Amino acid sequence: MIKLFDTHTHYDDRAYNNDRDELISRLLSENVAGFIAVGCTLERSRKAVALAKKYENVYAAVGIHPQDVNNLPPDYLKTLEKLTESAKVKALGEIGLEYFRTYDKKQQNKIFLEQLELAQSLNLPVIIHSREAFPDTFEILREYTKKGMRFVCHCFSEDGEAAKKLADLGVYISFTGAIAFEKKTERAIDACKNVPDELLLLETDCPYLAPPPFRGKRCDSGMAWYTAQKIAQIKNKTIDETVEMCNNNAARFFEIN
Template identity: 40%
Template sequence: MIFETHAHYDDEAFNDDREELIDSFSKEGIGCVVNIGASLESSRASLALAEKYPFIYAAIGVHPSETAELTEENFTWLKENAINPKVVAIGEIGLDYYWDTPDRDIQKRWFLQQMELAKEVNLPAVIHSRDAAEDTLRMIQSSNLASVGGIIHCFSYSKEMAKAYIDMGFYLGIGGVLTFKNAKKLKEVVEYAPMESLVLETDSPYLAPEPNRGKRNSSLNLTYVAQKIAEIKGLDYETVLKVTEQNARAVYRIIEK
């Protein structure tokens, strides 16, 4: 079965057919989905989806671009709900320097606090890092986040950066970008990285792979990502599905039923 490690099915892009789409996953070979929070609102929605569907799990956390909404008061909601059995990670959290707001100091403050929460509740973290490679790595190292581990979502950095994370025991989230013609750097990373360090993700509804680039993404497109990994690494497709599922279950600590 395919394990989808990062999707946003609470997004309004799925408002017209959310239930129909999710109900189709089992027959299409999608065995597990982790729905990822990016704000307090989407974290609540992710938890609601996880409580509705047995095969959906939730990550709760606030994306760096949304950290201006956080206060000590509303942060308590994350603490209180992180112990819910259907919550399997804190995320997505991290740093995003592509945009000018919120201020980088605000992003860093709440990235650190959410990493501390992950360690406090003993959950892995789902890391978002855009145009912030050095600061993200430095903060993860200094906080000893490797003690709980996690996934570097939509990995987009160099082989050297990949090695630093793999050496700490983190997994690299590989999605539709791998299929793009201009994804030379990511293809080099996938060729370099051991299969035991890779997990499949879509970031649905974003970043649909070829041949559906530009359209709404969904977990049904993970077949294209797995096929591209198999091609790059000279493996058969079923092996890629099997190993990435094992990796996802290991990082999220979800036992196969």
């Protein structure tokens, strides 16, 4: 039986405080191959690495989310770099620009660029969080892809044209359960169609964004199978073919065997 690799999770969230280990063990024994535990702050990056060390086929990304760029200690880059010394850390992230809820664009851009320089020096791929910030994000990715860096735009919510522009740069694009939300369907389908097969990734961003029929409930990696089902329809493939394709893409992007 094929299992699904979830490229973006937040199992350190308090939503899992009552059953974290039980849930993860069950998922890994069922239809989940593994996942990337993604950091948002220094503390949560540390937790992501700890989780990755605990389980086989679980890996980590470390980074400062654009909503958490204020009040960072001056040596935060050193702390991140130190965390990447674990062989289980496969990417920097999630980092980027978030213009939806906060407007400290200057600070966000500064911290984003500092982390991109770190990722480049460490030769690590980067998980991008970009919301309501596509023009700025695109310009930055255009510069850094020229330098040979690898990116995935996670929780993709832009339109088909944006997907095509990113795909032309070789940027991977990852969809959550939101691709199956009723209101967003048309735009998301159009975006998904414009992503070449070899650049497509699957994620949950759990505990958020549970796909239908679980919408509003706590999400977990097993639910990414419903996202795969939606993408399979769009791409005219079987669900297993879709999962296998996305697993292979994830293995290539994160350099996981």
